[in-house]
Amino acid sequence: MSTKDKIRVLLIEDSAFMRILLSDYLKSDPEVELIAVGNNGKDGFEKTKMHRPDVVVTDMVMPDFDGLYGIKNIMKECPTPIIVLSSLDKTNPQIFDALKAGALEFVDKPKSDIQGTFKGGGYELLNLIKSFADIDDITQKSANLLEVTHQHTFSSQLEYDIIAIGASTGGPGATESIITRLPGNLAIPVVIAQHMPPRFLVSYAERLDKLTPLRVKIPNAGEELKPGYVYVAPGNTNTRVMIQAGKPIFRFTSKKYKEFNEPSVDCLFESVGDAYGKKAIGVILTGMGRDGTLGLKRIKSLGGRVISQDEASAVVYGMPKSAYDAGVVDQIVKLRDIPGYIVSCL
Numbered sequence: 001m002s003t004k005d006k007i008r009v010l011l012i013e014d015s016a017f018m019r020i021l022l023s024d025y026l027k028s029d030p031e032v033e034l035i036a037v038g039n040n041g042k043d044g045f046e047k048t049k050m051h052r053p054d055v056v057v058t059d060m061v062m063p064d065f066d067g068l069y070g071i072k073n074i075m076k077e078c079p080t081p082i083i084v085l086s087s088l089d090k091t092n093p094q095i096f097d098a099l100k101a102g103a104l105e106f107v108d109k110p111k112s113d114i115q116g117t118f119k120g121g122g123y124e125l126l127n128l129i130k131s132f133a134d135i136d137d138i139t140q141k142s143a144n145l146l147e148v149t150h151q152h153t154f155s156s157q158l159e160y161d162i163i164a165i166g167a168s169t170g171g172p173g174a175t176e177s178i179i180t181r182l183p184g185n186l187a188i189p190v191v192i193a194q195h196m197p198p199r200f201l202v203s204y205a206e207r208l209d210k211l212t213p214l215r216v217k218i219p220n221a222g223e224e225l226k227p228g229y230v231y232v233a234p235g236n237t238n239t240r241v242m243i244q245a246g247k248p249i250f251r252f253t254s255k256k257y258k259e260f261n262e263p264s265v266d267c268l269f270e271s272v273g274d275a276y277g278k279k280a281i282g283v284i285l286t287g288m289g290r291d292g293t294l295g296l297k298r299i300k301s302l303g304g305r306v307i308s309q310d311e312a313s314a315v316v317y318g319m320p321k322s323a324y325d326a327g328v329v330d331q332i333v334k335l336r337d338i339p340g341y342i343v344s345c346l
Helices: 016-027 041-051 067-077 094-101 114-119 125-132 171-179 198-211 265-279 293-301 318-325 335-345
Strands: 007-012 032-038 055-059 082-086 105-108 162-167 190-194 215-217 229-232 238-244 247-253 280-284 305-309 331-333
Touching: 007 016, 007 041, 007 125, 016 032, 016 055, 016 125, 032 041, 032 125, 041 055, 041 067, 055 067, 055 125, 067 082, 067 094, 082 094, 082 125, 094 105, 094 171, 094 198, 105 125, 162 171, 162 265, 171 190, 171 198, 171 335, 190 238, 190 265, 198 215, 198 229, 238 265, 247 265, 265 280, 265 293, 280 293, 280 318, 280 335, 293 305, 293 318, 305 318, 305 335, 331 335
Parallel strands: 007 032, 007 055, 055 082, 082 105, 162 190, 162 280, 190 229, 215 229, 280 305, 305 331
Antiparallel strands: 238 247
């Protein structure tokens, strides 16, 4: 592979030790070229403007100018796919501030056995770099959202009894924009499967709970689904909804799915289809891959409604495109219009 064909990566990291390890790790792949290194957010921003890399990999916590400074300025002046390396605690809101500012994804920074982690086959940074290298339009797509409507007059007999949402890359911001703009008196439950490490799903649910009058939480096994609640599937298992004694409850399963696991969108969607049939709404949002298509087929086949985010507003159009190509989408909707469309269906 010639140099011009390689994926050009810029690294922003203040630790000299970690810079050496990450540099060696990136250089170990013949498809990747490390073109420059910044030692804080401002330096990384300036070098991004200068070198125009295909992908930026940045630490978050750095002296003087942190990763969030770099992300905000890069996305404002020279939008580039950004991957965040995070060692932040799960309760730290900075990671979601980074995603909201335009970062595409984040991976945990190894805390122990660092060299072994980088040399092993399980570290996903290189795979993410390759996935994001071909994204052409990386401008932020969550702007110009409609105003929040916290109350709505619902009919006593609703057409649907549950909303199921699935998302991956770019999903935290997209899902947040939907949940925070649903009526606070929503008369049915919402379930979400978002691809994200377990420790961040906990803080993501806590963040959403503060931003909406709806109750947002991670469900427990055997917990009954209630109207006005938003349930975020945990990241250490696959989540199912089932009917027990006439009531919908959560169950967790070790069953593995082809596209993605823990949490699997297919697993959640299939079970929602089985439990609710024609009374289910499935919503597939931005993300890489095909997770969710299999589950949406179940919802569609049982008479439920399937909504897909449109390509223009999706950070990565993989999951919505897969569902569309499979012929299971009833309506393609812009991100800003999804909350209103969902309410109109009820």
